[in-house]
């Protein structure tokens with residue numbers, strides 16, 4: 001990487017974001033993407049701001065020590081303020097430790113707080129996982145959820161650190177259930193809720209497989225694969241006013257694999273059946289290989305078959321800090337009403 005080239009590309013990226021950053025500042029948001037890889041001229045490099053933390057990440061080739069230093073210098077020159085800088089390489093080879101690429105040393109950077117729409121979130125650049133606790137591209141999804149949450153019961157599936165759940169509670173949700181099988185992520189979620197003064201009785205974290213939970217809520221069976229006996233948390237059927245469904249692209253699970261390319265309906269059908277009449281699902285699909293047309297058709301077909309035809313489906317895409325190089329951003333957000 002030529003440092004002069006990076007300084008020029010960064011300045012262009014900041015200029016393009018000018019109006020958006022003004023808007024975000026006005027709504028109380030200090031976390032956003034500053035530089036977005038291939039769409040802004042450098043494949044495999046992103047830079048994000050999370051409050052006082054600037055986090056650079058590479059996804060293909062790691063930066064040399066001198067390139068990382070040049071990047072930090074270019075950021076310091078372009079962005080006024082007193083920031084902490086971290087650089088993580090995520091494209092590790094099998095068997096390689098992430099620690100090898102973390103600069104400075106892992107765990108040297110502690111926890112920070114950033115804000116989105118005035119809601120506070122904990123951020124850590126270095127921890128056991130590789131994602132920094134808040135997915136910035138999902139901001140429009142959280143915005144929609146918050147706007148729809150007043151007085152509603154909310155089911156947040158694949159909750160991770162409960163970013164969406166905390167945002168729903170901030171929007172006045174009557175109650176929020178956050179489901180994820182990763183206890184360490186839910187623990188951060190509980191702390192995110194406390195940071196925002198959300199009463200624990202309104203905010204439940206459930207460490208369990210999402211399919212097992214949502215199928216029980218929908219009144220569907222949860223027998224294990226091949227009839228295997230397994231223990232799981234028993235939950236009575238019930239319905240929610242809003243479901244936030246933001247699954248990973250693929251993950252193994254005790255009932256079935258989550259596979260948003262080949263089988264989105266396996267998630268969407270029970271989520272629909274766990275919805276109150278007049279309720280809404282905010283669903284996402286991050287797979288670059290799935291087009292809006294195909295995904296929307298699959299959602300509508302699934303809803304028809306489940307006897308809950310969609311009355312509305314509104315499409316949303318990421319904000320302008322995630323520019324797309326081909327006009328087809330991988331993240332698609334659908335607000336579906338029944």
Ligand SMILES: C[S@@+](CC[C@H](N)C(=O)[O-])C[C@H]1O[C@@H](n2cnc3c(N)ncnc32)[C@H](O)[C@@H]1O
Pocket residue numbers: 134135138157158159160161162163164179180181182185208209210211246247248251252253254258
């Ligand atoms: C991409 S993150 C979801 C991000 C989250 N929705 C947010 O708002 O930040 C994927 C999460 O799904 C969880 N996960 C994957 N498969 C799961 C399953 N079958 N049941 C429960 N959680 C699962 C992972 O532990 C991880 O926290």
